[in-house]
Amino acid sequence: MIVQEGARVITSSAIPLLAVEDLRIGSPAGSIVQGVSFSLRRGESLGIVGESGSGKSLTCRAILGALPPALRVMGGSIRYKGAELVGLDRRSWMPLRSKSISAIFQDPGSYLNPSIPVGRQLAEALRVTLRLPRTEAYRRSLDLFRKMGLRDEEAIYRQYPYQLSGGMLQRVLIAIAVCAGPELLIADEATTALDVTVQAEVLDLLAELRNEQGLSLILVSHDLAVVAQMCSQILVFRHGVIVEAGPAQPVLNDPQHDYTRSLLRNHAQFVIDRVPARRRITDHATKPPSSPGVANLAGPLLRLRGVDVTLGAGRESRPVLQSVDLTVGQGETVAVIGETGSGKTTLLRAILGVAPLQQGSIFFDGAEIAGLRGRPLREFRRTGRIQYVFQDPLQSLDPDLPVGRSIAEGLFIRGNTDLASNMARVEAVLAAVGLDPMLRERLPRELSGGQRQRVVIARALILDPALLLLDEPVSSLDAASRTQILQLLSSLSRERGIAQILISHDLGSVAGLADRVAVLYRGRIVESGATSDLLQHPRHAYTRLLIGSAPTLADGAADKLERYKLRAALAVADKI
Amino acid sequence: MSMNPPATLAISHIAAAIPSAPAIPSASEQKGSVRVVLGWLLSTLAIILPVFLLSTLVTFLLGAASGLNPAAGMAGDSATPQLIAQINADFGLDQPVLRQYFTWIGGIFQGDLGRSWFNRVPVTELIGQRLAVSASVAGVALLLGIVFGTAFGIIAALTQGRWPDRAITGVASIVSSLPPFVIAILLIMLFSLWLRWLPSAGYVSPAVNFRLWLALIAMPSIALSVDVIADIARQLRTGLVATLSENYVTGAIVRGLSWRRIIFVHVLRNGAGPALTLLGMKIPTLIGGAVVTETVFTMPGLGMLSADSALRGDVPIVQGALVVCIVFVLTVNLFINILQGTLQPASRRR
């Protein structure tokens, strides 16, 4: 059988590189994963999709021989080049680790020792696996960093993990993972936490390693588009079993199983095509775009003009926002898209009065709110007209309070101390966000991620706001919860006419919801306009890069050459 | 005597042991690195110095508040008011309190701790004679505490949930309730009375008779160290268990590093922080406990000197002994802070 991978054609050998048969993982209490069978050939890349808790990560851990202490392989076999991996003791694993099988994970920084410079950790891996002498290991480390695309490798060698960005850290981890020349690399949600432009580059790197060195890949992701771009084969996991398997494109274009179909439905709310003529928005559950006339009639609800924000003091001050103009009409939903470090959270904090403005003004309902301090600020906040939904619901709720009390906090602050009436309103608002009103007695840690997100939205809602500020509302949720929250936000806008500003680094997840999109790059709004306009005719180089970097189900992200051209255009635009 | 309870809440949340170390800029931020290290040194001093001054002030005020004076001891019943006044002036006690304090502090920086009110012998001389005794006992106790505490802590963390862990944690929790002098007495009952292996009183310099020295300080050091071993073992275990569940341990395993390497190079470095902090806080306790063990074992050490002098009312000796202890504690804590900064550079940034 001939498998087409990138530009090369690989003839498969008789023995598959990895053969998993009827794998069962669990504990004496029960099985978590069962009946898992698949095989992987040299140079092939396999994508594993499914939601969190579906067993995909555990399967990978089993292949790596790194299951958590409470779990074991209860049955089945995992054969690597014919040799059985299940039941191997630590000593027998040593020659395989890093030299044959390797892995990279989500949140790369946490997989490195925070107290040792990253270069030394790579050198350590080289010394231990390849038994290189120190000087050779140092030289090879610099070499590897360079190959992974890290410039200024000598300085990076000495950095500690906390000093590097997510993309750089993932490259460091990839360097460590491939330094001993493994044949199989497992990437478990390796790009999930990265900005979309950085993700594209990391995926490029992995594709290069696959194409030029014959590295076999197992790519685990909840993002179907990433898998579609990178993998020739796909497995769909659900509740610990494989529900569908086969070549990637056929499965994704014509799924047989219901679950696969629902996964595809929950995937990005719109589909971007690289070819401009074919670009369109597929609205699955969004509202019809509000006509511009309605918004202007009442006058803008919120208006930022020439806002400058500088953070830090003295020598360490740096401008975070520069000359930002933004308008939000009554009942309008605006998405502000920006990557890490673009200043998007600062933008919300400026509106809330937490980050002071160097210059500019912010008008809400016609009144200037930027300079409010002390009592006037508190009184304005108590009106509840602008409400903020934090990025991390778990942290923004007092862990020892039942969620009902947290939701009612705004009411208590206002001075309504009647517990009974407050609780009645809590129950009403819980129903409005689609939760069982009786959940109000639970503690935050007893709820799921999606439920917690609704709780914090409920807390904002109970004060009857005119404007909701949402900071990455769906980034930490899995696909199903994501859809539900987006539908909730959409209904809030439709039925209650609440205006919203959504901050996100992922254009795909919020574009279906937004009337208008503003793109934030390095503290400036480089482009803004109606959503469909922006997507079909992006003008600024950065917007084009954003759109081009996002992987799609149909064709994958813009290929490397095209993105390189986009980056060059961006560099030119930067100088202007 | 366990002054510091197993409540790790305070320990793990607060920044560092005393003196709290200021942030060191990272390697990449060190453009003028010499200037930066100097800056760090100065900020450390900016913390140590006030603490030193405050604690010595409290010590000094204690003596001043006691209302005692040398005249009562030296002159006896037949003292005339003029004689008393003259003796007091001799010792500088006619000066205002604050000036006395500064004179005293100035003397300290020159190595002069004043003179005994009873026999006018320089305090430094008196303390010097006894220092070796206390230093031996406290030093060996500290060594035992670190070595065994670390060993037990590591074992407990690696065998988490299984019997070695339960045994160590259980014994440690019982043992840390035992005041050192209770342990000392039990040890005497066992090793001196019953087994007759070890003598129960006295001290010799190791230079004179090493084996006898060892036999004499064995029980007191063990008695003092038990508390330290127990607390460090428990704190280290907690810190290591938390560190072992971190992602980078998984990463290291997947990379093919050996367990020995993972523990000693990676885990210990990051998990030992709270235990180090605890060590710093136990040093004053250790010194204090020495007083009791010296009494139980009848050893002519600093602790006994302080207790006897306090009961006699010989203030300068008491103050001098306290200052010596303070200096020792601050020095050890300084080293501990430097060690922590070296092991965990990430904790240096604010």
Place this chain on the structure above:
Amino acid sequence: MSALYRRPSARFALVVLAGVGFLAAFGPLIAPQDPLAQHMGELLRGPSPRHWLGTDQLGRDVFSRLVAGSTISVLAALQSVLIGLTLGVLPGLLSVFLGRAFEWLSLRLIDALITLPFLVFAIAMTALLGNGLVQAMFAVGLLITPAFYRVSRAAALSVANAPYVEAARLMGATSFAVIAWHAWRKVLPALAVTTAAMTGACLAIVASLTFLGIGVVPPAPTWGGELASELKTLYDRPFGPVAPAFLIIATVWALNALADAMRDPPGVKP
């Protein structure tokens, strides 16, 4: 609180403490003999039906002395803890909210207190200021203040920077109201743990001090004092130290076990 009852070690500890509390409250009343009475004809006897633990070198009934001494020892420990609480908790909380200067000053003062060698200082303070138990307890209370300061400061710090506090502020609450509402629920459990543990520590220190003869006004009995006198008569009564040692150890252990039980969240194995 109910979670406490689930752990066997905590239940046992509570039983022990109840016993000690009973002794402390009613000690002098329930002692079978007068602890001060000297029976000159029965010096240094072993246990007997009349003297359950025998007699000391002055012919006094040891058992009665220990029971009566419970009151003094326990009360002294509680006194110190109270002083430490009073002096430490409020500054600890305030250090987070009153600005840099207060924070710096209070931190340095606390550092200074920690630097002082505990027992030596307590002895010095007691001896120099008049050899009474009250002075001793004040000294001890002063020296355990840092523990309470640090615990309340840590709890306050964790609350002050928490996102849910900022969330409340964004809804228009004053800093004070927010902190007050959210902080006390975090501080109290930590304080309970520290109080239990510190009481144990203070008891041990009282025992040490009275052992050294500091703060004891003879012929009043205390646990530590009894231990000291038993030590002196070790050759005649070789098992003498066991009883007072046991009392001290059991009480201190029970308090520490209680502190541990309160500290770990329910369901977490020790």
